[in-house]
Amino acid sequence: MRTFATAVIATLLLAAPLAAAETTRIPEAALARAEGLRAQALADDTAWRVIESLTTEVGPRLAGSEADARAVAWAKAKFAELGYERIWTEPVTFPKWERRHESARVVGAHAQPLAVTALGGSPAGIVEGEVVRFDSLAALEAAAPGSLAGKLAFVDLPMPRGRDGHGYGLVSQARYGGPSAAIRAGAIGFLLRSAGTGSHRHPHTGGTHFAPGLAPIPAAALALPDADQLARLTALGPTRVRLELDCGWNGEYTSENVIGEIAGSGDGDEMVVIGGHLDSWDLGTGAIDDGAGIGITMAAGHLIGRLPRAERPARRIRVIAFANEEGGLVGGRAYAEAHHEAVRTHLIGAESDLGAGRIYAFATKVPEHAREAAAQLAAALAPLGIEYRPDTDGCGPDLYPIHGHGMACAALQQDATRYFDVQHSAADTLDAIDREELAQNVAAYTLFAFLAAAAEGDFGSAPQTPPPSPW
């Protein structure tokens, strides 16, 4: 996930659109059926098996890599295996970034290697110079032009741990804006204390950005112990680092959003949308980011699809495995571009992209006429230990673009206390997922999708003009 970018969008978005409509309600029969679904979901291991299959058989799947196409083929086959009735793909085209080799080392009297990883979007390059440490992005931005000539800027801002993952916004902002600030001060390279909370030697990658008109410089993240080490060394005296990155943009690639649908009991065009993103960074196998979202939402649709057609909710369940989220919500933007004219058929959407920690809150900001139905949804989720936040907006990164076009959204907020220990690092592997917490996620998504699709009335989806892109 890519919280910084999505947080920016969130602040730019208008409130959920108003719609003149009758009061939306979820029928009692659906609420009664949901009880059974909740128990089934808690006992079901489909999500675990899906994540295991994806992370084992495909492994890391950086957008545009050889594994991207294997992931698309895997998703199509997995939707079929899970009984999805309509399965299709939609093209997503983007410039391809590759990581080939990366290393860094302190040179001189305290010579030693440092664990680094290139930030997504970094150019290749070999640079060596004295390191200048800054304790925030603001401090780097305040550096005088030319003051870092021949040097490497090092932003050493620790990320606070927290259930809602709010600390990520600040540190990923440094990741995103740091290289441009470093260039403006004359730096030849950029080093970041990883945007993460893991204490291992695995650096956390993530996308960065170079402002137009600036000549990009090699930009990399240090593992947290290595950031601490470099802080100690620079405190001892002038410290030179050699950073060698072989990575960069390499042509264009067309991947696919992979979409599976479970039919409703009705035959209308309306659907509830859930999903996650199929791509991952290349360092780990993308278990929590975002194999979890794929597994949770594929399993939720599957559990609803196991019901006889007549017992299903009226609307379809659409599960989207988005392409190239990590490169900048590329799949989500392509989806919005392709579907925004049909935004009214998208009853409400929720994307899972914050791992598989226990869901602790159901947040949705819907118009007045849908608040009773949202409260009914919340009441059905409450036995899972999920509280209701009726005035909080959000829906996961890839759905923000279509949310901007007016699709109603909900967020099933995962406990992110441990998420940033492994996110975007080599440690994002299957063992990072707790099976019991995962099952609670599946139950929540299953209930959400089932009940929202059964609602009589809408949640406020209506066309609107999206705000300008923050990119």
Add this chain to the structure above:
Amino acid sequence: MRTFATAVIATLLLAAPLAAAETTRIPEAALARAEGLRAQALADDTAWRVIESLTTEVGPRLAGSEADARAVAWAKAKFAELGYERIWTEPVTFPKWERRHESARVVGAHAQPLAVTALGGSPAGIVEGEVVRFDSLAALEAAAPGSLAGKLAFVDLPMPRGRDGHGYGLVSQARYGGPSAAIRAGAIGFLLRSAGTGSHRHPHTGGTHFAPGLAPIPAAALALPDADQLARLTALGPTRVRLELDCGWNGEYTSENVIGEIAGSGDGDEMVVIGGHLDSWDLGTGAIDDGAGIGITMAAGHLIGRLPRAERPARRIRVIAFANEEGGLVGGRAYAEAHHEAVRTHLIGAESDLGAGRIYAFATKVPEHAREAAAQLAAALAPLGIEYRPDTDGCGPDLYPIHGHGMACAALQQDATRYFDVQHSAADTLDAIDREELAQNVAAYTLFAFLAAAAEGDFGSAPQTPPPSPW
């Protein structure tokens, strides 16, 4: 540390030698003074600063590497800075093993990288073949000759976690004996589930061995999540792995045991010996293995050395920073070779080489005449939460060789529950040490050295013929 080898030695050693002597006792005045020392040690941060200095300024210090000489110079300077009155070095010569590059990947339909590290002693080589998984060393040893022709053997034996670290014996036995067993069955490469308990993607290195007459093959350890991944893949169907190692023996190197002494109040030749090893594996900065042992014992000697000469115990405190423990107790064997004729002057010894977890037991098997003094030592350690184990022998790896020549030994047993999460891996960095637990270690070593050096009488050190080397 290198528990497997030392465990083998321990079982081969004779019981502590008997000596006809008067009953050894620790004077009340010394016991009273120890109360103050315990409190001072618990509040002192010398050990932390020593470890921070070593791991930051020298960093990784593989025996024979460029950093080996820097570590020796660092140790001499640090002994001087800490007020040691005699400081000298003794040469330790050994063949040098180097790690240059290592990688592994699954090839074929599930192509993906695997996190590996070469085992110490492995030759260079590029091999590719089908992986055959074994769940124990015994299972691999039972493989028919030729049955692994063209294949890679994979021993996937999990290490149990435990306070006394006993699980390490079994898995490091697989590390040590696995490659030879693989060669006998015709394998072209050897893969080990790391001998460790860490859940990160850092493989754990460690020394291996090739039986005489066998042509060595590339041998590497997989991180635990990668071992799990490879187990899942081999369960799905035939799985090919390409292992590329560039490493190997490269000439001979002479390093140094670095020795510092705090004078006693007397002027005899007797001393209490404590220490740790100065070398480390190259993947981390060697904080728990064995920066901790260096820091704990340098600090203990320093705290005793701060006392006015007249208030010190009669005997000297000798602190030894051993060279090249990881290559097979090379420094410890050189020390025994140089000093075994003076074994009677070595009153008793204890080495810290199991990290810096809280010390929970004081184990020493001394002759009858020294049991009362050992019980006095144990009573002084008890307020630190340390229990007495009067019938357990042991003294840390580098002191085993001279223990074999008759030096009395004691073990201050560290809680190793989390030690093997990071030992021999890139995650062995300063942050793996808990400062409060470290201070308890310093207090224990300070009391042990102070009181043993103050004892009236001996602990049974007397010349004996060492058992045959297990190598």
